Amino acid sequence: MIWQSAAEFWAMGGYGVYVWGSMGVSAALLALEVLLARVGRRQALDAVCEAMDAEALDGQTPSAEQDFSAGAARPVHFTRGAAS
Amino acid sequence: MKLFHYAAPQHFYPLAGRLWPWLALLATALALAGLWVGFMVAPSDAQQGQAYRIIYIHVPVSWMAMIIYLAMAFWSVLGLVFNTRLSGLMTRALAPTGALLAFLSLWTGALWGKPMWGTYWVWDARLTSMLILLFLYLGYIALTSAIEDPRRSDRAGALVAVVGVVNVPIIYFSVKWWNTLHQGASVSFTQSPRMASIMLTGMLLMSLAVWLYAAAIALWRVRSLILERDSHAVWVQQLPEVLAHRTLRGAT
Numbered sequence: 001m002i003w004q005s006a007a008e009f010w011a012m013g014g015y016g017v018y019v020w021g022s023m024g025v026s027a028a029l030l031a032l033e034v035l036l037a038r039v040g041r042r043q044a045l046d047a048v049c050e051a052m053d054a055e056a057l058d059g060q061t062p063s064a065e066q067d068f069s070a071g072a073a074r075p076v077h078f079t080r081g082a083a084s
Numbered sequence: 085m086k087l088f089h090y091a092a093p094q095h096f097y098p099l100a101g102r103l104w105p106w107l108a109l110l111a112t113a114l115a116l117a118g119l120w121v122g123f124m125v126a127p128s129d130a131q132q133g134q135a136y137r138i139i140y141i142h143v144p145v146s147w148m149a150m151i152i153y154l155a156m157a158f159w160s161v162l163g164l165v166f167n168t169r170l171s172g173l174m175t176r177a178l179a180p181t182g183a184l185l186a187f188l189s190l191w192t193g194a195l196w197g198k199p200m201w202g203t204y205w206v207w208d209a210r211l212t213s214m215l216i217l218l219f220l221y222l223g224y225i226a227l228t229s230a231i232e233d234p235r236r237s238d239r240a241g242a243l244v245a246v247v248g249v250v251n252v253p254i255i256y257f258s259v260k261w262w263n264t265l266h267q268g269a270s271v272s273f274t275q276s277p278r279m280a281s282i283m284l285t286g287m288l289l290m291s292l293a294v295w296l297y298a299a300a301i302a303l304w305r306v307r308s309l310i311l312e313r314d315s316h317a318v319w320v321q322q323l324p325e326v327l328a329h330r331t332l333r334g335a336t
Contacts, residue, residue: 002127009123013134018199022138022192026145030297033184037304044308045329051315052330 091168093310094319100303107303111296118289126282138196139283143270144291146189148298149217150252152182156224157249160242170306172238173313175245176228177306181298183221189214201265209258210266213251220248234313 003009012019122140129136156175163171194204224244231237259268314320
């Protein structure tokens with residue numbers, strides 16, 4: 001071990017503010033990014049659920065990858081540019 | 085071909101779901117090892133005392149800030165050439181992490197500069213080009229979120245990513261091309277490293293950790309982006325996590 005005491009470790013030879021200011025802010029912002037990514041996941045799942053609810057109200061089944069070769073009419077509905 | 089198979093969001097989604105936990109786990113383990121070596125094993129620096137320990141975060145985030153932009157440019161070229169939908173989503177998923185790491189590079193650099201140079205900031209070629217990189221990331225994010233139509237948004241973003249990539253070699257070689265205050269490279273491809281091997285070990289462990297973290301969080305984020313963009317697709321609406329979430333919300 002290179003440190004004699006915990007106090008010496010935190011002092012960082014007088015550069016504590018700079019060293020821990022760097023490490024602390026980096027750790028905090030990375031943690032915040034993970035948190036925001038988790039929120040993003042929940043919002044994405046919400047968006048899918050809302051799309052499903054809207055389609056249920058329309059009384060339509062989703063159009064993507066459905067087989068329309070048998071001459072069935074392709075249902076018209078709004079996609080956000082994705083299922084093209 | 086297998087690669088093009090995974091270029092379809094439908095196939096990439098489960099692959100990303102399988103990959104990210106392992107990358108995150110490995111990133112955590114390497115970060116702990118790197119911090120241990122950097123803060124508990126490596127001695128202080130002869131010239132900089134303990135302040136040099138900032139490099140254990142500064143160098144990894146700076147490298148990764150540049151590499152992520154290269155990755156965004158790479159995906160953008162693929163997107164522009166092959167018109168694959170995954171490319172735009174991957175570029176979009178990488179940008180926030182790139183912006184964050186570019187900011188941390190500037191932040192940790194400033195906190196190192198104050199005790200070592202006597203100033204937080206100078207308009208030095210290395211620092212200025214890094215600031216431009218941060219603005220490129222922010223510009224990409226602002227532009228892509230301002231354009232509603234996903235295809236046009238992806239295309240405009242791809243152009244920014246490809247054009248802006250010239251800045252990356254400028255950052256990398258700035259310490260050679262101009263007489264900068266920023267020191268030259270501590271580690272290069274052509275010479276043996278100019279630092280003690282134990283310090284180098286700590287720095288490389290941290291670099292690998294940041295690399296894997298960036299990959300893990302980008303894969304996590306691209307999964308959310310795929311769900312949003314394909315929210316009308318059958319395969320998305322039949323995913324077990326979607327059905328579970330729907331039950332949780334109380335199906336209407």
